[in-house]
Amino acid sequence: MKLSKKFCLLAVVLLAPLAVLAQNVVKGTVLDSQNQPIIGASVIEKNNTRNGTVTDLDGNFTLKLQRGTTAIVSYLGMLPQEIQASNENRTITLQEDLKTMDEVVVVGYTSKARKDLTGSVGSISGMKLAAVPVASAAEAMQGKIAGVQVTTVDGAPGADINIRIRGNTSVTQSNEPLYIVDGFQVANINDIPPTDIASIDVLKDASLTAIYGAKGGNGVVVVTTKAAKEGRISVGFNGRATVAHLSKKLDLMDTQDFVNYQYDRAAANGTRSSWAKYFRGNFGNPLDLDIYQRATTYDWQDEVMGETPLNYSANVTVGGGSDKIRFNTSLTQSNDNGIIMGSGVRRTNLNIKLNVDLSKNLTLTLNPRMTYRRDIGAGGDNIGSGGIINVLQYRPTNGLREFAFWDPATVDPDDEAIFQYTNPKNDIQTNTQKRHSYNIVNQFALTWTPIKGLVLQTEAAYNITFSDTNRFWGPLTGTGQNNNSLPVAEVINSQSSSYTWTNTATYDFSLNEEHNFSFLLGQEIYNRQSRSNDQLNRYFPRGIDSERAINNMTLGTPWSSTSYLSTPNRTASFFGQANWNYVHRYLFSATFRADGSTKFAPGKQWGYFPSLSGAWVVSEEPWMKDVKWIDNWKVRASWGTSGNNNISDDMWRYLYGVQTTGGPGFGENVVNGEQYYQFGGGNQIANPQIKWETTISRNLAMDLSFFNGRLQITPEVYWKTTKDLLYRSDIPSTSGYTTQYQNIGQVTNRGFELSVNADLVRGIDYVLSANFNMGFNKRVIDKLNNTDDVIWDTNNRWHSSFNDYCLRVGDELGLIYGFVNDGLYSPSEFTFDPNQNFTAFPIPLELDANGKRVSGTVINQVLNASNSGDPTLPGKIKFKDLNNDGYITEADRTVIGNTNPKVQGGFGLSGQWKGFDLSANFYYMLDFDINNATAYALSSSTTSGSNFTNVLTKFNNRWIYTNPEDGECMYRNYYIDGSVDSYIAMNQGRTLWNPADVVNNVTMSAFIEDGSFLRMQDLTIGYTFPSKVARKLGLSKLRLYASGSNLFILTNYSGYDPEVDIQTGLTPGMDYNRYPRNRAFSFGVNLNF
Amino acid sequence: MKIKNIFFVGIALAGLTSCNDYLSVDAPSKYDNTYVFSNVNEINRALNGVYAQLLSGSTYGDNYLTTFCMNSDVDYATNSNEQSTNNSFRRFDCTSDASNLRSTWNAVYQGIEYANNFIYQLERSPLYTPDNSDYAALQQQMGEAKVIRAMFYHDLMWLWGDVPFSFTPSSEAKDYVMPVMSRDEINMKLIEDLESIAPNMQYAHSMKDGVERVSKEFAWAMIARIAMTAGGYSLRPDVSGNSYGTMQRPANYKDFYQLAHQYCDSIIKSGTHKLNNSYPQVFVNECNYTVVNDDDPIFEIPFTKNTSGNIGYLHGPRLNMNGNIGVGSWGGASSNAQVSFFYRYSFDQRDLRLKYIDGLWAYTSTTNGAGQDSIAVNPNFTYTLYNNKWSKLWSTTGLGSATEGGDGINFPYMRYTDVLLMNAEALNELEGPNDEAKENLMTVRRRAFDPTDQPQMVNTYVDSVSATKESFLNAILNERKWEFGGENMRWKDLVRNNKYSEALYYQFLRYLIVAEFIGGSSSDYEDAVEAYDNVTAHKEYLSYMPTNIFWRRTSNPNNPSVFPNTSIDVLEVYNPWWQTVRPQDDNTNNIHWQGSDVLGWWNDGAGAPQNQVLYSLYGFMRGDVNGNIFMIDGNGSPIPMPHPNSVNVSNLPVVRYILPYPRDIIQRSAGAYKNYYGYLN
DSSP, rough: HHHHHHHHHHHHHHOOOOOOOSSEEEEEEEEEEEEEBOOTTTTEEEEOTTSEEETTTTTEEEEEEETTOOEEEEOOOOOOOEEOOOOOEEEOOOOBBBOOGGGGEEETTEEGGGGOOSSOOOEEEEHHHHSOOSSSSHHTTTTTTEEEEEEEEESSSSSOOEESSSSSSSHHHHHHOOEEETEESSSSSSSSOOGGGGEEEEOOOOHGGGGGGGGGGEEEEEEEOOOOOEEEEEEEEEEEEEEEESOOOOOOOOOOHHHHHHHOOOOOOOOTTTHHHHHHHHHHOOGGGGGGOOOOOHHHHHHHHOOOEEEEEEEEEEEESSSSSEEEEEEEEEEEEOOSSSSSEEEEEEEEEEEEETTEEEEEEEEEEEEEEEEEEEOOOGGTHHHHHHHHHOOOGGGGTTOOOOOTTTSHHHHHHHHHHHHHHHHHEEEEEEEEEEEEEEEEEEEEEOSSTTEEEEEEEEEEEEEEEEEEEETTTTHHHHTOOOOOEEEEEEEEEEEEEEEEEEEEEEEETTTTEEEEEEEEEEEEEEEEEEEEEOOOOOTOOOHHHTTGGGGSSSEEEEEEEEOOEEEEEEEEEEEEEEETTEEEEEEEEEETTTTSOOOOOOEEEEEEEEEGGGGSSSTTTEEEEEEEEEEEEEEEEEEOOOOOOTTOOOEEEOSSOOOOOOOGTTOOOOEEEESSTTTOOOTOOOOOOOEEEEEEEEEEEEETTTTTEEEEEEEEEEEEEEEEOOOOOOOOOOOEEEEEEEEEEEEEEEEEEEEEEOOSSSEEEEEEEEEEEEEEEEEOSSSOSSSEEOSSSOOOOSOOEEETTSSBBSSEEEEEEEOOOOOEEEOOOOTTTTTEEEEEEOOTTOEEEESSEEESSSSSOTTTTTSSSSSSEOOTTTSSSSEEEEGGGGEEEEEESSSEEEEEEEEETTEEEEEEEEEEESOOOEOHHHHHHTTTTOOOOOOOOOOBGGGGGBOOOOOOOTOOOTTOOOOTTHHHHHHHHHHTTOOBBOGGGGSSSBGGGGGGGEEEEEEEEEEEEEEEEOOHHHHHOSSEEEEEEEEEEEEEEEEEOOSSSOSSTTTTTSSSOBSOOOOOOOOEEEEEEEEEO | OOOHHHHHHHHHHHHHHHHHGOOOOOOOOOOOOHTTTTTTTHHHHHHHHHHGGGGGGTTTTTTTTTTTTTSSBBBBBOOOOOSOOOOOOOTEEEEOOOOOHHHHHHHHHHHHHHHHHHHHHTTTEEEEEETTTTTHHHHHHHHHHHHHHHHHHHHHHHHHEEEEOOSSSSGGGOOOOOOEEEEHHHHHHHHHHHHHHGSSSSSGGGGGGGSSSSSHHHHHHHHHHHHHHHOOOOEEEOTTSSSEEEEEETTTTHHHHHHHHHHHHHHHHTTTTOOOOOHHHHHHHTTTOOOOOSSSSSEEEOOTTTTOHHHHHHSSSSBBBTBOBBTTTBBOBOOOOOEETGGGGGGGGTTGGGGGOOOHHHHHHHOTOOOOOOOOOOTTTTTEEEEEETTTSSSSSOOOTTTOOOOOOOOEEEEEEHHHHHHHHHHHHHHOOHHHHHHHHHHHHHHOTTTHHHHIIIHHHHHHHHHHHHHHHHHHHHHHHHOTTTTOHHHHHHHHTOOOOHHHHHHHHHHHHHHHTTTTTTOOHHHHHHHHHHHOOOOTTGGGOOSSEEEEEOOOOTTTTTOSSSSSOOOSSSSSSSSOOOOOOOOTTTTTTEEEEOOOOTTTTEEEHHHHHHTTTTTEEOOOOSSSSSOOTTTTTTEEEOOOOTTGGGGGGOOOOOOOOOOOHHHHHSSSSOOTTOOOO
16 A cells, blocks of 8 residues: 555645754755656655655755654655755655556556456556657557557548457447546547546456446446646646658559550450440540650549648646645647548547545546547548549549640530549549537546545536538539539538446455455446437539538528437446455455346346456465565456447337438428338338347466566466357348348457566666567357358448358358459460351360369359450459369359458557657557458459549559550451461460459459558657756756657558458458558657646 | 445435336337327328338339330330340340349338338227228228239239248248249239228229329229239249240139229229320329329329439430539430330321320530520430420429429329220130220220321221231230330230230341341341331331431420420421431521431441340340341350241240349348349359
């Protein structure tokens, strides 16, 4: 209880009137290891806590002491020192207390000393957070805690951050952990400014999370923001400016190559085929294509994603107070514009913490927080109307238009407008979304300590969020064109409110200072409800801009106006916990929680979640006392259950909703048609049988600390079983619906985690420490529903013609199924029939008695015919015929990729030398696959003959149909002698197919790439000016720093970035339409006044 | 003491929230069955949901008139793609992958589910009892839902043959993979279902919403239509060999024809519908949102203005959009639902129905958006013509210059003439051309001809075609062909009588002959085809097609019976029918003729007919640039076309008009469903 003792001392010092027992005076200056003065260190006479003082702004103090006594100099987080009274002016250098054993960790409605923990907690201190400039708290956690995977969905500013603690327990529902900020549950931590954070604790195993019941099933992230401290009012300022740019570009064809490719594509069915006519209309005579040598290449990556936004973040913190009232206020403003035009996030946060001691044993805490957030753009899928893919595919030249003079009088303005619109830049400008959100959280807690050891607390939090989403579709967007080619605008106002009310009682006591008990009993209710009003108007004047339309909805014609109030989502909970330890050596803890949820039908509402855990602190054993080099050796084991109810409301009951548009128009009496009842949730049918998904987890771990804390090692193993998975299954649409929530199957996660922290070198004014962590996790499907042992699924981001993911009992989750590439069909596998225009015919199959292929050409039945003909032709993609029946069918799919990283983790270095500080962080994921569907889109041509889409430069070496010299199509050319030989000769040695021949999406091994990567997450160098310099400027602290993020990534992945969709849902690892990541450089300043 | 207090406070706090009441929550913006089915008005609102399913663009609102309106000698869409595709349904060329298959399938089954659920819940409603004063109204509502359900199944079976079938709503179903049932069995169940409720339904004229709602007459007519279909031919799967299948009709087909006759007769005898309005007026009324309850329409799908239905947008003269501005106050029209160029030549020139199906010109607004001052010969004059039965232009007010689809113009799903002709067809099959059948045919024809032409074109004509059962059947099919252009009827009539292959075979040759004629060669098929067509106006009509036409703009005749729109300029075409020399300009009256080349059906570069000629019936019959013409046999292999002189039309390959089940339906059926008809998967 050293820590609490220190607190007591401090309190007493401040409370007690300074006794004047003038005898001897002790004077001095208190410095830290970097020779910086420590302000507010306490100097107290030993054994007489009534006599003491604190150091001033220069670290100086004066204390009168009685002769023969000593004073103790102490400061939070430092080792106290004892000094003798003397007349000399002394310099006292306090050493940091590196033993973190007494650190307090916030766990489930209470806090515990780390040494008494029986579960797994990973922590990041605020010091570490402060050193590196990051845009969000989650980003700061990346790669720093073993078993915690932090990935951003993509590179969009303000993109959703996926935090996964020990793999995904649920395969189908959100695996978002529970976020607790200062004791209150919040939806996410995206909007908490990193500069406000004092510490982050991640509760990883069920023995700790069980107290949170269902909500804790995916782990708990506990964020503690900087507390209100008593003392002189302090003011801090943190500022940062950042420049970002696209970190990688894809290599796409330039104009000349593009036009040649397009001709080859168009003329693949004959020099004068219908597609070739489209080509001539757009690009001119195929024999004159050399004019494009001088034509401009529009690089849409540069035009659209080439922004180098200058972003900033500024934060002011004011804190202080008296012994009765303490406060801390922080105001943060930040702006993050994206590298893609028309995207960005701006945030303003205000956080006020106020603690009031109403009486000796009654404390009131108030914590209002306000957040404003403005989002522009709507993510990678909504860049313009077709997403990033359309930007990449967009033709790099306008063809003949580049060369022609267009007399404005002769131009058809409609044609011209449509033409210009299709260019991605204009598309983005006419297809906009802007969203403002305001979030207000009011938190209140009253803590009463009626008798020693007993704490009663009631906590309430009320959270209200308003947002307006303003969507505008210009006249030429798809939506606009469906509405008389006039603009459409939509304003959605939504409001959601939630409250949590928690009442807890804890009671701690000890018997003989040996048996330490603590009990917790509590009850909680949670309610959340949202309301939205949606106004959708169309037929705006054609030329209107988005702002004007949004601000003057009356200029359009009302189309739909709806309001909606959701079913309250409620949880009622009861929980209790008992802890016992014997001299902090043998520890035991038991927890039980019951949660009732409105997400399920009556009778299935309650879930019960018990857990047990224990620990043995070996190093506390008497026989270990002599082993000096081991500071701490603890063995922990736990077992616990948790639940998941993270599905939409009312999935268990059949309900009707009133629809106001689309009804029948009897007599045209009602605009938009008669009202009608829609049954079910649109395409989704209710399932009265759904119930809690539950996870049982087991954990075994050791905490080891050596050499006075210089080396800390924590190995852990765990085993988690999740059953009754909540899954939104696709059901046969002959039912009238397409999906339904069902409880299916069982999944097991097994894993091993290791974290190592070491102070490599340590001295008076320097320290260099390193940390390393890694996690292995394997997810296996034990069981599916009772009827199937295989469930097929398709990624709905990139629609493959065949199901491309499969859940199979005994397999890992997230396996990609597809066809195995086997090069290209060679001309020798065909006969060219002179009687049929030299069409290539596959050599007929010969099958043996078992129906297995003996000889002949394997027939591809999965790719569609293209302009050049059937999918089985020379130069087209060939697949392995795995069942050897002579035909490529669905049966020839196999596992071609595993999207689960085998190992993931991070490592970092941080150091200090005099005023300089350095920190570098890396993280990695090894051995996992990604379906590079972006590359597929840029290696294929799924649009019609009148559309011209760009492809990757490497396809300059593609299979070709037209002779580059005279533009004649050589395939099926009956009027040129020896055309077959020329056709074969000109394709000699070509190994890449012609993108024009791939016209449907079929998952194949050629696009499955290993995504292993090592990313240099950040590198920061800072310098803290000596306090003398700072003082002259009127500051108590001045630090400048420079930082780079995402400076490099080591990977063989050919797409923008391999970190996409990692382990999300059932169909992970799909790189399609993802916002590319940026590389950013920041400069910042930290000031304290 | 203190601890005790604290304990009690704690218990009290817990008690506040412990009861399960806290977890019983209402859904404030949603309603349950008990609420919805406890009040006639709410039940009606639920019934509106069933009607709403009819309005989908995937079915009756658009796709049934375009995407899935199979090519025939009436409704026609060209396709120039030389390769097989996955979604060219109209030319019998698709795969189970096509997205339209899935969206239409889902829309139909969603509709069936709405109807199933409504019927199931209403049957169990405490109100649905004879004691209730609203029982009659509820029975009518029950009937409406049952007939709509029958519509969905009926049209579904036309496209997919045997289909998964259930009358149970999914909320009560044990298994979402319901078994495939044969069309014969489903038809029996539908007929039985409708026969049980039809007597309790009301006549259209006694209902507030009239023929926009399902009436007793429509229920009867639906029974008749289902019975005719059940008794007719259809393509049956080859379960063992997966060939395209064979055309068959049930052995007891006459029972079905008897049933059809019985219900058609009930409607005719009830006298609630007459053909008083002229033929064009029926459709012009629809375009003006005027619902007439005792005339030709028996049921109109109640599309909603500005919201649903593309009837006026898909038909009529094309109206170009120039930017956001279309033509006058009528906006734009894609006019994608068109009829074959040769359709017009099958008519007698005196037929009043003729001039509404051969739209020769389109409207293009000017660049300054001023309106309709630009008008041009139909740019599609080449292969197809506009069907002017409906048009956005016929609306006197228009929906606005910026409007396109969602015109809300009702579609006459069931017409009295259909009932008359079904009756005639059934009677002819049962008893030959008897007087009642002849009178039915004459009733239809009387409206189609001027009183002066009636003696010859109605009485004499009907007498002459009544010579044999076969000639009378042909006359009925011809009458249906002239009466129902654009109503997605012709291919079904042909299938029902197993004449689809024959009709398409000649249809392909007509285009080919004219293309070759334009290309400068003559075809040895011409005589045979002309003999088959028997065009009275011009025996050798195929070689007299107008390859260029002469036209001029004239002011509006201001006579709705000539051109239903009375404010917009029209074209006068000098030679809409036959080749001629350029007419003299009448300089004194300032009449200048302009000439346009049309019928560019020959590709000079390739030395072959245009792709549209060769590939528009791809999955049944197609040509290549070398002049070979193939028909596709029952195994999907091209075989040489038989010459018309030697052809035995009964031996032509079948038309694979049946569609494959969408791929994901098969995938999710766990092996229960399988595609036949030669589809690969």
